[in-house]
Amino acid sequence: MRVFNSVNDTEVVNLIKGGAVGFMQTDTVYGLVCSAKDPQAVKRLYILKDRVHKPGTIIAANIDQLISLGIKRRYLSAVQQFWPNPISIEIPHAIAYLNQDTGRQALRVIKGNRDLLKLLDKVGPLLTSSANQPGEPPANNLYEGQEYFNESIDFYVDSGDLSNQKPSTLIRIIDDSVEILREGAIKVTESGEVVNSESK
DSSP states (O other), rough: EEESOOOTTTHHHHHHHHOOOOOOOSSSSEEEEEEOHHHHHHHHHHHHTOOOOOEEEEEESHHHHHHHHHHHHHHHHGGGGGGGSSSEEEEEOOOOEEEETTTTTEEOOOOOOOHHHHHHHHHHHEEESSSSTTOOOOSSSSSHHHHHHTTTSSSSEOOOOOOOOOOEEEEEETTEEEEEEEESSSSSSTTOOHHHHOOO
């Protein structure tokens, strides 16, 4: 198995562009990742995670990257005040290979992680899913990730122990109110106020 120390290693970039599935830190916790633009890589990631009708999250450097995938601008414009932030927002879209025919998916425009932003600029948006097997706790370090996936994935990027990191906050907008689906790295009120966001 191939282990790297930086998400911007040239080989990592080339692997993702070539359809690889890997283990690396997102802007929050470790996850399995692949190019969101590659239907075969996405299919493989979902098979590895045994996910059916439970789409992963798409992370991007900016809204334009999400639009380039085929997400409608009007849906993104309606929630852009929440980004960039560790806030994943369920948004409707019709890209079946990504949303597993559910008609919706969590999307996130990241902030703060410069190395990841550089990677996203090079490879485009990534599909991510938690780094675990069904029913098991997420991996917090390289060793735990290798215990779960061994050589079934193409690469690992070691970013140390992330036990103290929280996942993104997951929300859904219903009419004019916010439904909190998962409390995470940042607090969002039901009225849509981001409470403890750092200055942008």
